[in-house]
Amino acid sequence: MPRILIAECMQEISSFNPLPSEYTNFHLEHGKELFAHRGLNTSLGGAFSVFDQHGDIELVPTIAARAGSAGPLSAAGWAQLSSEIIAAIAAQIDQIDGIYASLHGAMGAAGELDPEGFLLSEIRRLAGPDVPIVMSLDLHGILTDRMIRQVDGFTIYHTYPHVDFADTGARAASLLLRTMAGDIKPVVARTVIPALVRGDELITQTGCYGDLIRECQRLERDGTALAAGIMIGNPFTDVPELCTQVLVTTDGDGARAIAESRRLAEEFWPQRFRMQSKLIDLDRAIAQARTIAGPVVFTDAADATSSGATGDSNVILRGLVEAQYPKRVLAQIVDPAAAAAAHQAGVGSEIEVTLGGSLDPGRFTPLPVKARVKLLSDGQARLETMKIGLDAGATAVLTFDNYTVVVFSKTLNLFDRAMYFANGLDPRSFDLIVVKSPHTEFHMYDAWIEQNFNIDVPGATSADLKSLGHSICARPIYPIDDDVTFEPQVVTYAR
Secondary structure (H helix, E strand, C coil), X not given: CCEEEEEEEEXXXXXXXXXXXXXXXXXXXXXXXXXXXXXXXXXXXXXXXXXXXXXXXXXXXXXXXXXXXXXCECHHHHHHHHHHHHHHHHCCCCCCCEEEEEECCCCCECCECCHHHHHHHHHHHHHCCCCCEXXXXXXXXXXXXXXXXHCCEEEECCCCCCCCHHHHHHHHHHHHHHHHCCCCCEEEEEEEECECCCCHHHCCCCCHHHHHHHHXXXXXXXXXXXXXXXXXXXXXXXXXXXXXXEEEEEECCHHHHHHHHHHHHHHHHHHCCCCCCCCECHHHHXXXXXXXXXXXXXXXXXXXXXHCCCCCCCHHHHHHHHCCCCCCEEEEEEXXXXXXXXXHHCCCCEEEEEECCCCCCCCCCCEEEEEEEEEEECCEEECCCCCCEEECCCEEEEEECCEEEEEECCCCCCCCCHHHHHCCCCXXXXXXXXXXXXXXXXXXXXXXXXEEEEECCCCCCCCCHHHCCCCCCCCCCECCCCCCCCCCCEEEEEC
């Protein structure tokens, strides 16, 4: 009976977040605990949905490590995490016939700028040269040469905002089974594009990036390619191979893989200008919001925790207070000290605290407020789409004047409404909602608000990429540098 080993390691970082992440940021599952993903919209859940259809294979779950986006992992944290992952895999590697690795691709650690490449190299060393390895990746990952050389194939998310977690895992599982059976011989063509992109045109349902992704999907569906995708990377993960890249995998047809990868890259390059964020000054956005009858969203993409920021920016909140914006505001912020003070005082108490500026003090100055403690919680919730857990630590809802602020103790993904709902708050009850994510699924906000303002404020994930100070990625690269040229150079890989 063929045996398939399964492992996961997922985190996305911003190199510009001054607060390093640690081993304790990671939620770890061991052995059969991974089977809890069955039925969930996760990559592992999707892979299990395929594997479980085959009664003639044995699944060998080893370890899954997942952390919310944050700053680069510390050297000590990386040493502990990587050792634990490799040890768990090494203990089960004997007589393994195939390996599925669920990865993100945009990790970064002190002393190791390609953590996924390191893990895959170690897995390949343990497994030997002949065991097929297939991985799944986030389209915001940075797929490196070292990573590709260790694997037989891979699949990539096709949606943003991401909703196809399970589908990507399922496609990876199918690709692995076909490779193990000897039915296919994957050949990968990779075209690196010197461009970083951000903005509304990346929304795959409506943007020009989505048009290109649908072409990748067509290549998969009509059998031209085994897998195809365009990875735009995480522009805040400043590592040597940060880029956009087109990846096409065919069944032994290197010439077709090269041609399709080059074609898609040539179609992408002229549209890089469109794929940039359209930002609005905070003062102007506030002035316009005053005149809009319906609800509005202020998007704080510069402090997007799902992209690696701290979540403690108070710039928008301060601007609204100083401008004496009169309508009902719902906001969120990460501030462990303020949350602790609220829990100590208790519901109904009046407290004097500062909000924000505790994790990234170089960018943000604490905002003093006198607030009432409306609600306290343990900060537990589930993501709307993936249905996996969120842990914000001790959480408090504070109110002052026309403001309601949810205060978290831990940085966590805030790309949906889960933490608002979990703390008894419905965004529809407010006139202005602050969202710390560049985009959310359409139904969450944009379907019912009148305007979504993408605010131009500082932060570790600012869409003003020139302001961040990239120093490691290959240069020149658009839009950080001027007069960037592109001549497609396609590299192929086959095991």
